[in-house]
Amino acid sequence: MKMLTRLVFVAVALCLAAFAHAQQVLRVSAIPDEAPTELQRKFKPLGSYLEQKLGMKVEFMPVTDYAASVEGLVNNKLDLVWFGGFTFVQAKARSNGRVIPLVQREEDEKFxxxxxxxxxxxxxxxxxxxxxxxxxxxxxxxxxxxxxxxxxxxxxxxxxxxxxxxxxxxxxxxxxxxxxxxxxxxxxxxxxxxxxxxxxxxxxxxxxxxTPGYYDYNWTVRADMDPALRKKISDAFLALNPADPQGREILELQRATRFIPTRAENYDSIEKAARHAGLLK
CATH class of the missing domain: 3.40.190.10 (Periplasmic binding protein-like II)
Known part of the structure; x- marks a missing residue:
């Protein structure tokens, strides 16, 4: 009996260790609005920066199409996704509002x-x-x-x-x-x-x-993400500074002046346009 108890304990410990290890990887993706090689090139310095700031491994996971980026986040296969305004609205609808846009580029206020x-x-x-x-x-x-x-x-x-x-x-x-x-x-x-x-x-x-300007891209997470990690991610983006060589490289690759906070309400006009065009049921 003692041996069985010990084996059960070891098995549980291994499972918990594996789960903890899995939690130490931030799975990141982006809508494939450019060639895959370009997306990888743009993300590499950002991924290294996020690893430094978060103290965890950051892995970029490319997706085949826009729909896959939405499904990946909603189904807990991705943790952080670069969405366009419409894909954010789709993720919001698919998850019944259980996604949170964290930051956007300053340029995305009037894209x-x-x-x-x-x-x-x-x-x-x-x-x-x-x-x-x-x-x-x-x-x-x-x-x-x-x-x-x-x-x-x-x-x-x-x-x-x-x-x-x-x-x-x-x-x-x-x-x-x-x-x-x-x-x-x-x-x-x-x-x-x-x-x-x-x-x-x-x-x-x-x-x-x-066209006239409209709200567009943002970095989005699921609402069930640990609030402390969510804040660390947001703070990391907001801390990017063009006066710093690392920050300048990342911002230039992301074609951003700087990142600013955003909120779901900013994309209400996108949702209305999508429903009017019959693209969101």
Missing amino acids: KSVFISGDKAITRLEDLKGKTFSFGSESSTSGHLMPRHFLLGAGVNPDADLKRVAFSGAHDATVAAVAGGKVDAGVLNISVWEKLQAQGKTGSLRVFHT
């Missing part, structure tokens, strides 16, 4: 999308009627939801007025589709456009319309 084309005859949204067009991912805020919202506001119904609508899957892929002549025009977030433009990858394409 914008840009409509691009190489066709000189296209100078305004109304000129897209009868043309072929590419959004990004169907679940993208800046690559689909908000551009669709603004198109409808301009009297252009993408499903009825455009010759053909495609979904490239990512912002950089949209630029490639337009540049390659697969579509007449497309839309993507302004941040990726400016990065590609600075890299000389936009060729003769030009922006013919820029």
Whole structure:
């Protein structure tokens, strides 16, 4: 009996140790709005920084599509996710409100999308009627939801007025589709456009319309995360300083001036736009 008791004790201890070890890994992901290699490159310095600040291992876990990032967080397979405004709203709906947006870039308070084309005859949204067009991912805020919202506001119904609508899957892929002549025009977030433009990858394409500003990206966690860890994560992002070499590198890769606190209510307009467009039931 003593031997059995000892074996049970050892088994329980091993299970608890394994659980404790698992808890020491922060599983992080991001919506795949750019090429996987680019997402990994952007995250590496941030991951090292978070490990220093949190005192735990930080692992980046890429996902195949936007929906997988939502399901991963809701189903406890991920702990911290970089969401667009729409994917945050989807996660909020899927979890019955049990997700918390922690921080966003200062730029995300008034984020914008840009409509691009190489066709000189296209100078305004109304000129897209009868043309072929590419959004990004169907679940993208800046690559689909908000551009669709603004198109409808301009009297252009993408499903009825455009010759053909495609979904490239990512912002950089949209630029490639337009540049390659697969579509007449497309839309993507302004941040990726400016990065590609600075890299000389936009060729003769030009922006013919820029949307008004709206709330977009944020870093989100589940509501059941330990409040102390949640605060450490938030504080780590808020402490990033461009005057510090490490902070400057991370902020530049994240295309951020600085990170600021955010809250769920900031994305109410995104939710309303999604319901109006029939993209959120």
